[in-house]
Amino acid sequence: MIGRYLCEQVRIEAKAFLPELFGRETTNDDGIGGEHIYMPRFNHRGKKRDYLRGFGVQFWGIGCQAGAGNYASSVAGFGPALKREIKRRYPAWVEVHPFGEVLPRRDNQVTVEGTPEDQYGVPLPKIAYSIGENEHRMANEMYDTVEMLLHEAKAEIFELERGRTGRNGSAIHEHGTCRMGDDPKRSALNKFNQMHRVNNLFVVDGSAFPTATEKNPTLTILAMAWRATDYLADQLRKGTL
Numbered sequence: 001m002i003g004r005y006l007c008e009q010v011r012i013e014a015k016a017f018l019p020e021l022f023g024r025e026t027t028n029d030d031g032i033g034g035e036h037i038y039m040p041r042f043n044h045r046g047k048k049r050d051y052l053r054g055f056g057v058q059f060w061g062i063g064c065q066a067g068a069g070n071y072a073s074s075v076a077g078f079g080p081a082l083k084r085e086i087k088r089r090y091p092a093w094v095e096v097h098p099f100g101e102v103l104p105r106r107d108n109q110v111t112v113e114g115t116p117e118d119q120y121g122v123p124l125p126k127i128a129y130s131i132g133e134n135e136h137r138m139a140n141e142m143y144d145t146v147e148m149l150l151h152e153a154k155a156e157i158f159e160l161e162r163g164r165t166g167r168n169g170s171a172i173h174e175h176g177t178c179r180m181g182d183d184p185k186r187s188a189l190n191k192f193n194q195m196h197r198v199n200n201l202f203v204v205d206g207s208a209f210p211t212a213t214e215k216n217p218t219l220t221i222l223a224m225a226w227r228a229t230d231y232l233a234d235q236l237r238k239g240t241l
């Protein structure tokens with residue numbers, strides 16, 4: 001069970017300009033950096049889908065952010081006119097990044113058997129991971145959604161390649177491999193992140209998730225760690241650990 005059900009999220013991306021913002025004043029739009037708008041999952045409503053679970057959409061690099069809009073080399077021209085055109089476009093940049101849940105699969109796993117060791121004697125992980133038909137169907141609706149949004153915003157599309165999904169691991173939201181559950185045959189941890197087989201071992205990180213969901217994981221990891229440590233303290237007080 002340990003090492004199995006590695007879950008990530010499937011993502012696509014599109015980059016565009018919003019021409020209505022061309023030439024507006026350059027402002028400091030860095031904010032907290034990166035993402036400023038989040039569109040929560042909506043597909044639990046409305047028509048029945050041809051896939052399970054869902055996705056949310058992150059909007060990154062909107063407006064005049066440091067590092068946003070890697071487009072300058074694609075702008076035609078030379079000299080001062082080229083610089084003016086790059087500056088004119090700068091405040092109008094938008095990126096759309098849907099993130100969707102990948103169904104947990106037993107064969108998506110991390111193993112260390114027979115792998116070489118690193119310089120500290122820790123075995124290197126070997127990762128087997130793939131996405132399936134459900135994720136590709138979901139990605140289709142991600143593209144429909146992104147195209148609809150950009151069309152309604154009268155966007156000039158810079159990069160959008162229908163059918164392409166981000167390479168595995170690019171969502172950087174890894175979960176699973178030590179999943180929680182009530183049944184020790186189907187899970188490594190109980191609902192308090194305590195190992196079924198070793199009762200003084202608690203695993204309080206993203207590996208406890210039975211599935212990745214489409215959401216950013218950190219706040220949930222923190223909430224579960226908090227709950228696990230409350231439980232641990234209680235068990236210590238009672239003398240059961």
Ligand SMILES: Cc1cc2nc3c(=O)[nH]c(=O)nc-3n(C[C@H](O)[C@H](O)[C@H](O)COP(=O)(O)OP(=O)(O)OC[C@H]3O[C@@H](n4cnc5c(N)ncnc54)[C@H](O)[C@@H]3O)c2cc1C
Pocket residue numbers: 122172173174204205206207216217218219221
């Ligand atoms: C660039 C980036 C941006 C992200 N942005 C967001 C975001 O905006 N919102 C969000 O919710 N999530 C975000 N995430 C995901 C989030 O950071 C992770 O899901 C979360 O940190 C996972 O927590 P964890 O405790 O499971 O693992 P980690 O935070 O990776 O902790 C694992 C720890 O184990 C230590 N470790 C590893 N091997 C050993 C060893 N052999 N011995 C001792 N210690 C060891 C590591 O040093 C590390 O401190 C982002 C991730 C990345 C990479």
